Amino acid sequence: MTVNNDITEDFQYDLSYQAVGETFQLTDVAYDLSIANIPFVLKVDNQNPYRRETAQYKKDQFDNSIEPGEQSLTGWWVRSQTSWHNGAGIEFYEPGTDYQHVSHRFNDSRGVDVWTVGEVRLHKDVFHAYTGTQGINAATGSDGTNDVLVSGDANGILKRIRLNGNNDVTSNATYVQNFVAPSTSYPDGHNGSNYPFHSVTSDGSFYYAACSYCIHKGTIGTLASDDIFFKHTNGTTPNTNVLVKYAKGKVFVGMGRTFGLLDTSTTSSYPTVKTHSTAGVPDTFAISMNHANANWNWVDATGSPGPLFFAGNGGNNGEVWGATIDTSDTSPSNDINLPGASMLLSLPDGETINAIHYYLGYLVLGTSQGVRVCPISADGTPVLGPLLVETSYPVNGFAERGTYLYAATKADNSGNKNGILIRIDLSQQFDDGTFAYAYDLEYQSTPDDSNCTEVYNLREIQANGTVLDRLVMVIEEGGASGELQVEHTTNYRSSGWLKTGRVRYGTVEPKFFKYLQSRGLVGNGDSISVKTIDSAGTEYDIISLDATTLGENIELSQPYGGQEFIAIKYTFNNGSPITNYPVLQSYQLKSVPGVPRQRIYSFPLSCYDKEMDKYNSVFGYQGRAYDVIEKLEELESIGDFVLIQDYRNNESFKGIIEQVQFINESSPDKDSSGFGGLLLVTVRKL
Numbered sequence: 001m002t003v004n005n006d007i008t009e010d011f012q013y014d015l016s017y018q019a020v021g022e023t024f025q026l027t028d029v030a031y032d033l034s035i036a037n038i039p040f041v042l043k044v045d046n047q048n049p050y051r052r053e054t055a056q057y058k059k060d061q062f063d064n065s066i067e068p069g070e071q072s073l074t075g076w077w078v079r080s081q082t083s084w085h086n087g088a089g090i091e092f093y094e095p096g097t098d099y100q101h102v103s104h105r106f107n108d109s110r111g112v113d114v115w116t117v118g119e120v121r122l123h124k125d126v127f128h129a130y131t132g133t134q135g136i137n138a139a140t141g142s143d144g145t146n147d148v149l150v151s152g153d154a155n156g157i158l159k160r161i162r163l164n165g166n167n168d169v170t171s172n173a174t175y176v177q178n179f180v181a182p183s184t185s186y187p188d189g190h191n192g193s194n195y196p197f198h199s200v201t202s203d204g205s206f207y208y209a210a211c212s213y214c215i216h217k218g219t220i221g222t223l224a225s226d227d228i229f230f231k232h233t234n235g236t237t238p239n240t241n242v243l244v245k246y247a248k249g250k251v252f253v254g255m256g257r258t259f260g261l262l263d264t265s266t267t268s269s270y271p272t273v274k275t276h277s278t279a280g281v282p283d284t285f286a287i288s289m290n291h292a293n294a295n296w297n298w299v300d301a302t303g304s305p306g307p308l309f310f311a312g313n314g315g316n317n318g319e320v321w322g323a324t325i326d327t328s329d330t331s332p333s334n335d336i337n338l339p340g341a342s343m344l345l346s347l348p349d350g351e352t353i354n355a356i357h358y359y360l361g362y363l364v365l366g367t368s369q370g371v372r373v374c375p376i377s378a379d380g381t382p383v384l385g386p387l388l389v390e391t392s393y394p395v396n397g398f399a400e401r402g403t404y405l406y407a408a409t410k411a412d413n414s415g416n417k418n419g420i421l422i423r424i425d426l427s428q429q430f431d432d433g434t435f436a437y438a439y440d441l442e443y444q445s446t447p448d449d450s451n452c453t454e455v456y457n458l459r460e461i462q463a464n465g466t467v468l469d470r471l472v473m474v475i476e477e478g479g480a481s482g483e484l485q486v487e488h489t490t491n492y493r494s495s496g497w498l499k500t501g502r503v504r505y506g507t508v509e510p511k512f513f514k515y516l517q518s519r520g521l522v523g524n525g526d527s528i529s530v531k532t533i534d535s536a537g538t539e540y541d542i543i544s545l546d547a548t549t550l551g552e553n554i555e556l557s558q559p560y561g562g563q564e565f566i567a568i569k570y571t572f573n574n575g576s577p578i579t580n581y582p583v584l585q586s587y588q589l590k591s592v593p594g595v596p597r598q599r600i601y602s603f604p605l606s607c608y609d610k611e612m613d614k615y616n617s618v619f620g621y622q623g624r625a626y627d628v629i630e631k632l633e634e635l636e637s638i639g640d641f642v643l644i645q646d647y648r649n650n651e652s653f654k655g656i657i658e659q660v661q662f663i664n665e666s667s668p669d670k671d672s673s674g675f676g677g678l679l680l681v682t683v684r685k686l
Contacts, residue, residue, distance in 0.1 A: 111496025152197025260288025306380025525575020
């Protein structure tokens with residue numbers, strides 16, 4: 001600001017100086033300093049020294065967090081983590097500010113098991129069990145003793161596949177067997193190879209397999225029974241948009257826009273169908289409905305204690321419908337009210353549905369954008385849940401085990417696109433409606449592009465009587481062949497990684513991240529590699545931890561300088577993949593604030609109506625002392641920046657007046673008011 005005062009104003013500057021712009025310019029009086037263009041002479045003595053010191057930059061804290069300890073420590077800013085069982089998905093790890101959504105969580109992972117409290121270890125590996133060169137569409141059933149897969153391929157061949165406790169299926173023909181060829185030949189002179197299988201389901205004992213022309217029914221346990229009992233096309237035109245699904249004790253069929261209940265009690269080996277003039281509804285449908293959209297395609301169905309849910313897509317829009325089933329009436333025509341079916345959920349534009357599954361009170365949707373877990377209200381109506389996992393690739397199917405639900409999809413990992421499962425813990429729900437989740441079993445398809453299209457949990461009884469549950473991934477690799485990758489009984493992965501949430505201590509001010517201490521277990525040849533990740537996503541190699549360095553404070557040399565936040569990436573390297581080491585049990589990150597330190601200046605100033613400088617030059621006027629004090633108190637009250645100029649050392653800076661203290665030392669004498677003395681001004685340099 002430009003200072004322009006004249007003698008008629010209440011506050012008068014001495015005629016011995018003038019202000020130019022925002023700085024005070026010395027003239028014929030040797031002032032020591034000025035504050036906001038008000039000049040002063042210092043009054044320094046032993047009792048009132050001129051002082052400059054570092055301002056306090058850390059405040060004392062009372063630790064009332066849910067997990068006390070870290071905020072009570074002095075000297076360091078500390079962030080620790082001792083478990084990861086609440087899953088992935090956080091951006092920042094700040095448990096003191098949002099405990100439920102952050103505690104025991106991390107950002108992302110591949111190939112590690114996080115679900116045991118207090119540890120992260122490598123996940124089980126997978127082994128190649130079977131290759132269907134013409135693709136795989138499957139369903140689970142039982143051969144009377146063990147769970148099996150019924151697999152239909154593009155050659156119109158059905159197989160029964162049973163797991164082998166020795167982690168080897170393909171080498172033993174008793175575990176992969178063909179079902180008998182259909183007892184009734186295909187109509188219109190076609191054979192099986194003309195009609196690939198698009199959908200397979202099972203009620204446990206019987207399979208229902210839909211090819212491009214009709215639906216097969218056969219007994220899973222005997223391999224010798226296969227009947228073509230339902231033709232779902234008119235004439236010879238193949239129908240590739242066909243769904244067959246077992247739910248609520250019934251078999252349902254979706255054909256494009258038509259969805260209906262299949263009458264599985266028919267004795268005819270090849271029922272007739274109605275013509276298009278009668279809506280194209282086959283006789284063997286007990287009851288059905290047509291979606292209003294002629295381009296609609298039904299994709300999946302699932303039962304619940306309440307309604308039947310079935311879902312489909314029309315163009316760029318996905319919907320979930322519901323219909324009530326009366327289980328007290330077993331007659332085919334009365335046990336479902338499809339004409340009264342209603343739409344229950346509509347997804348946002350651009351999001352389509354691939355799979356739906358009911359489990360533990362939730363309707364779970366696998367969509368083109370991820371997974372949605374939808375709670376069911378008291379009247380059986382689902383409520384659209386948020387996107388729990390936002391994926392880059394569609395979610396294709398689900399399987400269940402315990403409180404966990406497994407979603408089939410693919411994910412990027414180290415430059416590859418791998419078929420992978422997402423594990424969701426339906427017993428751990430957060431208050432925003434989301435659930436604990438993490439990436440799980442993975443097929444490492446280096447260097448190809450693979451996708452997991454289906455997932456199943458198969459139970460088998462071992463020779464020693466042990467019951468074993470194993471996940472089976474249906475893999476599509478390179479967009480063509482289909483194969484089964486099965487959870488190994490003993491072997492663990494050779495590597496995997498976990499990335500923590502970003503640590504910033506609840507403030508965007510820079511910090512110097514100095515030390516990292518990691519605790520865990522390793523076996524012979526095992527290691528845990530550590531990287532830091534800065535705000536740009538750049539990864540810095542820090543150390544490879546082994547039995548010697550685990551537990552030590554490791555100095556972090558990168559990233560250099562003050563950082564708003566960093567994340568830690570742990571890579572687990574298994575020297576002997578059959579073991580379940582290495583294990584991470586905890587880590588602790590130590591930092592110090594990286595903000596510029598502020599300084600406090602204490603100025604003892606002479607404040608009288610009339611004064612002399614060190615050269616005995618007189619300056620001032622009657623009432624000057626009070627005017628100066630009043631002006632400084634006003635500046636203190638406002639709290640804005642003021643300019644400080646120290647002419648002794650040619651120092652100039654901006655600061656805030658934190659305290660003004662006046663000690664009256666003079667008494668009334670002659671024409672003096674007696675208002676004068678020592679003025680103590682404290683300024684914080686910013």
